[in-house]
Amino acid sequence: MVYSTPLYRPPSEASSLILQITHGCSHNACTFCGMYKEKKFYIKSLKEIKSHIDELANDPRIIKRIFLADGNALAVDTDTLVKTLNYIKEKFPNVERISIYAGPKDVLDKTDKELKTLGENGLELYYLGIESGSDKILKMVNKGVTVEEMIEAGQKIMNNDLKLSATIILGLGGKELIKEHAVETAKVTNKINPTYLGALTLMVDPRSSLHKKIEKGEFQPLDSVEILQELEILLENFELENTVFRSNHASNYLPLKGTLNKDRDKLLDMIRSALKNPKKAGLRPDHLRGL
Numbered sequence: 634m635v636y637s638t639p640l641y642r643p644p645s646e647a648s649s650l651i652l653q654i655t656h657g658c659s660h661n662a663c664t665f666c667g668m669y670k671e672k673k674f675y676i677k678s679l680k681e682i683k684s685h686i687d688e689l690a691n692d693p694r695i696i697k698r699i700f701l702a703d704g705n706a707l708a709v710d711t712d713t714l715v716k717t718l719n720y721i722k723e724k725f726p727n728v729e730r731i732s733i734y735a736g737p738k739d740v741l742d743k744t745d746k747e748l749k750t751l752g753e754n755g756l757e758l759y760y761l762g763i764e765s766g767s768d769k770i771l772k773m774v775n776k777g778v779t780v781e782e783m784i785e786a787g788q789k790i791m792n793n794d795l796k797l798s799a800t801i802i803l804g805l806g807g808k809e810l811i812k813e814h815a816v817e818t819a820k821v822t823n824k825i826n827p828t829y830l831g832a833l834t835l836m837v838d839p840r841s842s843l844h845k846k847i848e849k850g851e852f853q854p855l856d857s858v859e860i861l862q863e864l865e866i867l868l869e870n871f872e873l874e875n876t877v878f879r880s881n882h883a884s885n886y887l888p889l890k891g892t893l894n895k896d897r898d899k900l901l902d903m904i905r906s907a908l909k910n911p912k913k914a915g916l917r918p919d920h921l922r923g924l
């Protein structure tokens with residue numbers, strides 16, 4: 634079998650060839666995530682990675698984009714990563730973009746020199762889940778890092794001339810922490826100023842521990858109107874320079890895209906008009922979210 638399943642990739646990597654250099658997630662403890670629950674984490678050896686590349690090289694398509702998975706694939710040591718990148722270029726000579734899932738701890742574990750070397754060898758786009766800018770929420774969801782560490786990780790990617798695609802999750806603080814989540818997440822994002830920013834909306838995986846909390850009544854998820862209210866506060870607090878913003882994932886109620894802060898007022902108008910008349914706003918119904 635070429636892949637070990639389940640297999641995940643960011644929505645923007647839909648047309649990329651996925652190369653699994655790790656198995657599972659090195660953290661695997663976020664309360665909202667059930668993606669790799671049944672996978673025990675391990676890092677593949679260079680031999681295993683090369684044999685996986687050899688299998689994938691049978692693909693008759695011209696491959697221009699390659700995404701390195703599984704969760705936190707950046708946990709692989711730099712020497713193996715560089716050798717992997719060079720082998721990718723040998724087997725896929727038309728590749729133009731190589732990207733990776735990067736956990737904040739794994740980013741912090743790399744030196745600036747290592748990140749630069751990875752960039753020089755073609756690994757230029759890093760997907761980092763910021764999730765929230767509130768320490769209270771990061772702790773509550775067991776993200777495993779503080780806000781300060783998350784900022785440091787994000788800035789480290791940007792300061793080494795790499796591209797950063799950051800993700801935040803609307804609704805992650807529940808009803809109790811709407812304002813804190815929105816305001817603090819905007820502050821953290823402003824400090825990092827990522828190349829791309831995706832706002833997903835919380836969809837609770839039945840395999841996750843957050844699902845159990847909801848069943849026990851310990852966490853109150855937001856409804857569609859509350860999500861839009863949170864998004865409005867978030868956008869009002871953004872101070873970004875040329876960040877490509879997307880909130881058009883299948884989990885979102887209202888699809889939005891633009892460049893921040895240039896398009897902020899236009900996006901805010903769309904949110905406010907949807908809030909004035911949610912029934913006529915064409916919000917994605919709950920049963921179609923995620924599809």
Ligand code: SF4
Nearest residue numbers: 658661662663666704
């Ligand atoms: S959200 Fe990311 S870091 Fe957290 S458990 Fe899931 S894959 Fe791992």
